[in-house]
Amino acid sequence: MAVSPKKVFIIWNEYNRRPDILSQALKCERIFVKRIINNRSVFWKFLFWFDYLYKAVFTTVYLILKNPDIVFAQSPPSFCPMVCWIYCKIAKRMIIIDGHNNAFEKPWISVPLYRQVMERSKFVLVHNEELNRTLTKKYQNVNFFVLPDRIFHLNSVDIVNQDSAGKYFLIIASFAADEPLIELLEGIILFLTQTGEDIEFKITGNYKRKINIYDTYKEVKGIKFLGYIDDTRYFSYFNNAFGIIALTTRPMVQQCAAIEAIGAQIPIITSDNTTNRRIFFKGAVLTNNYRIEIKDAINTFIKTNSTLRKEMEELKLYHAGEWEKKFNGFLTALG
Numbered sequence: 116m117a118v119s120p121k122k123v124f125i126i127w128n129e130y131n132r133r134p135d136i137l138s139q140a141l142k143c144e145r146i147f148v149k150r151i152i153n154n155r156s157v158f159w160k161f162l163f164w165f166d167y168l169y170k171a172v173f174t175t176v177y178l179i180l181k182n183p184d185i186v187f188a189q190s191p192p193s194f195c196p197m198v199c200w201i202y203c204k205i206a207k208r209m210i211i212i213d214g215h216n217n218a219f220e221k222p223w224i225s226v227p228l229y230r231q232v233m234e235r236s237k238f239v240l241v242h243n244e245e246l247n248r249t250l251t252k253k254y255q256n257v258n259f260f261v262l263p264d265r266i267f268h269l270n271s272v273d274i275v276n277q278d279s280a281g282k283y284f285l286i287i288a289s290f291a292a293d294e295p296l297i298e299l300l301e302g303i304i305l306f307l308t309q310t311g312e313d314i315e316f317k318i319t320g321n322y323k324r325k326i327n328i329y330d331t332y333k334e335v336k337g338i339k340f341l342g343y344i345d346d347t348r349y350f351s352y353f354n355n356a357f358g359i360i361a362l363t364t365r366p367m368v369q370q371c372a373a374i375e376a377i378g379a380q381i382p383i384i385t386s387d388n389t390t391n392r393r394i395f396f397k398g399a400v401l402t403n404n405y406r407i408e409i410k411d412a413i414n415t416f417i418k419t420n421s422t423l424r425k426e427m428e429e430l431k432l433y434h435a436g437e438w439e440k441k442f443n444g445f446l447t448a449l450g
Contacts, residue, residue, distance in 0.1 A: 293363045
């Protein structure tokens with residue numbers, strides 16, 4: 116009987132759901148190498164090398180002790196797969212890069228020697244077909260493989276606090292540059308003003324990253340900033356929401372919130388782009404990222420919610436089956 120290769124998944128981050136779920140499917144160990152310097156102020160540019168040096172040493176020692184046959188390394192940051200590649204080169208092991216949304220954008224794609232590491236990796240995993248087509252043309256010597264986020268089940272999450280028991284939309288935000296939050300919030304205000312609907316819009320995420328937005332909208336009736344919440348509360352809010360809202364200005368991004376919505380079978384309002392049109396051919400309302408269109412999308416969502424929920428059940432079955440096909444294809448390609 117053939118012995119299964121020993122696999123590990125290295126992530127230089129506090130936590131990320133994709134490698135957590137993927138490592139379970141791969142039946143491999145995974146480790147989140149957390150930062151030792153939490154200060155992200157103006158002094159970060161002088162201190163981050165110490166943080167990355169610690170992570171590099173920790174990762175190298177971990178790999179030497181574990182002695183895996185296959186190393187999965189998350190990018191960004193680019194330094195994680197670069198350090199893993201050095202180990203794999205010396206130990207004659209296989210490396211696979213799991214490339215996230217901004218792994219192929221500056222500053223990470225511009226790190227010296229990083230492209231060569233991608234070219235020498237067994238595979239570079241990407242989330243969706245649209246991104247894969249673009250990257251394949253640009254980096255012709257890199258062996259890309261499309262492996263979307265796995266659909267996982269959220270249906271058994273109970274209400275853990277009274278605040279998640281009412282009728283509300285849950286807005287999934289990280290307060291990143293690609294999220295059109297001002298247009299979204301203005302669209303919500305238009306909706307609430309024109310309809311008088313008794314429904315709340317709860318916003319997750321660390322609003323301190325965009326404190327000016329928080330200060331401007333924190334007193335608006337019907338809008339509530341939850342801040343950063345732990346997984347238990349997050350999934351309670353998520354699973355009991357009337358609907359999910361997750362918007363982005365980026366055209367080829369498979370948002371984690373979108374996959375979570377499918378897993379929970381909660382309909383979603385999300386941005387109209389090529390990736391979302393393919394993923395959400397049912398069960399969602401797609402909108403342009405402008406306040407009037409967002410307001411109209413909320414109206415449409417409320418009127419068609421029961422239909423959207425039935426469609427989400429069908430969509431979950433479809434994407435779960437498609438993921439299994441992709442994953443089995445990946446295992447076959449690994450050999």
